[in-house]
Amino acid sequence: QVQLVESGGGLVQAGGSLRLSCVASGRSFSSYIMGWFRQAPGKEREFVSRIHRSGTSTYYADSVKGRFTISRDNAKNTVYLQMNSLKPEDTAVYYCAASVLYYNDRSTSYSTWGQGTQVTVSS
Numbered sequence: 020q021v022q023l024v025e026s027g028g029g030l031v032q033a034g035g036s037l038r039l040s041c042v043a044s045g046r047s048f049s050s051y052i053m054g055w056f057r058q059a060p061g062k063e064r065e066f067v068s069r070i071h072r073s074g075t076s077t078y079y080a081d082s083v084k085g086r087f088t089i090s091r092d093n094a095k096n097t098v099y100l101q102m103n104s105l106k107p108e109d110t111a112v113y114y115c116a117a118s119v120l121y122y123n124d125r126s127t128s129y130s131t132w133g134q135g136t137q138v139t140v141s142s
Contacts, residue, residue, distance in 0.1 A: 020045065020130075021043045021044065021045040021047070021048060021051060021117050021131055022044045022045060022131070023041050023043055023115050023131060023133035024041065024042050024044075024133055024134070025039060025041045025114065025115050025135060025136040026039070026040050026041075026042075026136060027040050027136060028112075028113060028136030028138045029137075029138070029139070030139045030140075030141065031105055031138075031139070031140055031141070032140070032141050033105060033106055033141065034104060035140070036102060036104075036105065037102045037105065037138060038099060038100070038101045038102070039055070039099065039102065039113055039115075039136060039138075040097055040098075040099055041053070041055075041097065041098045041099075041100075041115030041133055043117065044096070048093055048096040049072055049073070049093040051072065051117040051118065051119065051131075052069060052070070052071055052072060052118040052119075052120075052121065052122050053069065053070050053089075053091060053098040053115060053116070053117055053118075054066065054067075054068065054069040054070075054115070054116045054117075054118065054124075054129055055069070055089060055098075055100045055114070055115055055116075056113070056114045056115075056116060056129075057109075057111035057112065057114065057138075058111055058135075059108075059110060059111040059112075064114070064126055065080065066080055066124040066125075066126070067079070067080055067083055067087065067100070068083065068087055068089040068100060069089070069122065070089045070090070070091050070098065074090065074091045074093070076122070077089050077090075078124075082108075083109075086102065086103050086104045086105075087101065087103070088100070088103075098115055100113070100115075105138075105140045106140060107141065107142045109138060109140050110138060110139050110140050111137075111138060112138075113135060113136050113137075114132055114133055114134075114135045115132075115133045116129035116133070117129060117130065117131040117132075118130065
């Protein structure tokens, strides 16, 4: 089973940018559908973006569409989340997750999760 480690979080001013990375260990990374989720204090975990195995299909939550870009490099076992025009409401712990079968927004479809990386956007 793949293991996931996120990095790239930090403190940024509103309007700034960050790029999150999620490195997977183990084989067959390209066989996994990958997703990014986030959880703000006192709120439920919410879907942010997903990318299909080959990277040809992506999907975004309405709240980040046009500002965030998901991508993957299967040769490096890595999925990225480029976040531009950040807003204070983007402040959350961001998690990457892997799904074997399902290409959807439901967190229950993703069987493997990273430990999360904190993103804080100041106003």
